[in-house]
Amino acid sequence: MSTSAIPAAAELILPAPAKLNLMLHILGRRADGYHELQTLFQFLDFGDELGFALRQDGQIQLHTPIDGVPHDSNLIVRAARLLQQQTGCTLGTDIWLDKRLPMGGGIGGGSSDAATTLLGLKHLWQLDCSEDQLADMGLSLGADVPVFVRGHAAFAEGVGEKLQPVTLSEPWFLVAIPQVLVSTVEIFSDPELTRDTPPIKVRSLLEGGGHNDCLPVVQKRYPEVRNALNLLNKFVPAKLTGTGACVFGSFPNEDDADKVARQLPGTLPSFIAQGRNISMLHRRLGILVKK
Template structure:
């Protein structure tokens, strides 16, 4: 595969089928247990390497172009670490990155983390740095706790602060995802005085047997009544929960047609899409020809 001839790369979304906060570290990071489900839906990144020494991001969402953007942070971190470990012999490597945004911001679908992961994986190849996926995951954790999940590229049960992953083959289903036009910042949710931070940690076997839930859902629905009403309405038709720290609600179906029927009932002021779950990231299928879960 000639990577320099392929410019556009998938950056998939995720949903959390369950999400529990099981403790807090001294440094403020939170321990979690979550079932990280990848979707066949997301953003795309067009990445063109160069030797200008500049890393530039282009996107129709101008508000995303700033020095704190996860894509820029990921590219700069990769270059710094490549130079530090003497895996790069050209200090002038750079890239132009074009982001086509489909994943809503502040939705709990992991857009920024997925963007960072795709940037790390693809530039690692294009710049010929040759970090392993495990090494990239360690770097990715510096950007966000969801990044390792996207880097490893499997639906997985994730623990710790995001660094402990157990690849998991989940039955593929169809999901209706509704974005209620509300951005919710992850840091605000984790700092909420109403967040329960001591959900008992359980074995994977028990986690999969018990009903799935999300420790952040009650906090969000108490604060945002329109999200509470949306969740109530969707729950009448199918199992429905909030993903991540909000604000998207997902409903689970066995077939696409059933999901389409419920999508037609969604209020006009809200956005929705239908996606099939996948056990392997679309990016990894392109790059590594992966067809099994490791």
């Protein structure tokens, strides 16, 4: 994996992997407007990469800005500041980001960056906080952050924070990236969204089963996503991850995924990655802790 966007000054380099929602059922809406979900999360062995270097002056400085996202709104900076506040830590950090995941893609780039920041800085600042505390902090940043903090494929309920680890097969995925940014808020506010899918037991959820309740609304609002689903459906059953925009199909091996990728038009970029039950971040941190 290239680390070109991350300078040698970084003392700690960690991955921030993507996730897929293999299914997403919407059971209802809470009084605060958030939706009760059931979803199956699996990680991909593809993602962003973050570099961290220690600062003694308490400053949090992200050196690689994202277009359209102010420094202080970036989930990386927000996660770092939250960790400082919650632990009383007076250390700071320089951070560099190698952004590879499309934004607004439904593959959790911002959430994963936030989780990698929480776990990376716990390591760099040598903090004594538990995974439960980090998952709670993560939840206050976004519904998808806790699963990245835990690092295990999971059946999620609640708003996405009640996680039950699951072991799934680890197929190869072709993920196509429609060139449009889908607003999660917009999809969850659509009056036509199905919000009354009956709950199912994880036991009865066969692998590959379930559906995505966001699909009809996303297809209606975003022709780019509709086109991508139609194109991919010619080769493999195509699914939507989260609220989109990305769509994906699964394959038993990388070659089969690659053959289909070659037949997609240049206007529909894609990448191939393997599904993972343990996130790359946790594999890497596990190695660091054992050293």
